[in-house]
Amino acid sequence: MIINTVATLALYCPRCGKLHMHDISRFDLKNTAGKKLFCSCGQIQASITSVGERQCLLDIPCVLCQRNHVICLDHNRFWHATMDKIYCVQENFELGFIGNRQVISETIDKYKIEFEKMSLGMDIDEYDDYIQNPQVMFETLNKIHDIAEKGKVYCRCGSNAIGAEVLPEGIELECGQCGGYLMIPAQSEKDLAYVEGLDSIEIIPPRRSHRKH
Numbered sequence: 001m002i003i004n005t006v007a008t009l010a011l012y013c014p015r016c017g018k019l020h021m022h023d024i025s026r027f028d029l030k031n032t033a034g035k036k037l038f039c040s041c042g043q044i045q046a047s048i049t050s051v052g053e054r055q056c057l058l059d060i061p062c063v064l065c066q067r068n069h070v071i072c073l074d075h076n077r078f079w080h081a082t083m084d085k086i087y088c089v090q091e092n093f094e095l096g097f098i099g100n101r102q103v104i105s106e107t108i109d110k111y112k113i114e115f116e117k118m119s120l121g122m123d124i125d126e127y128d129d130y131i132q133n134p135q136v137m138f139e140t141l142n143k144i145h146d147i148a149e150k151g152k153v154y155c156r157c158g159s160n161a162i163g164a165e166v167l168p169e170g171i172e173l174e175c176g177q178c179g180g181y182l183m184i185p186a187q188s189e190k191d192l193a194y195v196e197g198l199d200s201i202e203i204i205p206p207r208r209s210h211r212k213h
Contacts, residue, residue: 017139
């Protein structure tokens with residue numbers, strides 16, 4: 001019987017949006033303080049702590065719902081899973097993967113190939129109901145947050161009360177005052193390049209029909 005001593009966590013960074021792989025050994029979890037996982041950009045991506053002999057807790061900050069997800073993993077799932085996905089339950093958004101490094105790498109490569117096929121107009125089953133390129137979505141969302149922090153996401157009606165909703169095709173911004181909205185596409189590198197070139201985002205109020213008396 002082969003006993004796995006290392007599992008891989010692949011997580012999207014909430015700051016830069018890149019996918020970073022972390023190899024976790026059984027010895028890492030013997031430390032009662034647990035282990036913090038950092039992206040190459042310096043952002044903390046998660047912390048993992050062993051709880052008893054059969055469970056560990058994964059604490060992941062989520063940029064989408066602005067809260068931390070604490071996920072309880074039993075050791076069978078953590079050490080023996082070929083590959084499992086980790087989600088933001090509130091937004092049903094993929095935060096990363098857990099399992100065998102090779103299987104995770106192959107899955108990511110498959111995603112890239114399928115996305116390239118889709119961009120060429122080929123049909124791919126069941127691609128309509130979930131986000132096609134999580135990395136682009138994360139980086140786009142981070143850029144919008146950066147612009148908003150500078151007070152440069154606003155509506156022409158004068159309001160700065162702008163809400164954001166993550167949709168499969170992109171991020172929809174909506175003015176809380178007049179109901180005007182703007183869709184920021186987030187499906188391809190071209191979409192990402194567009195939003196990275198923005199210094200401000202302006203929403204146009206909806207047109208109101210005028211009745212003749």
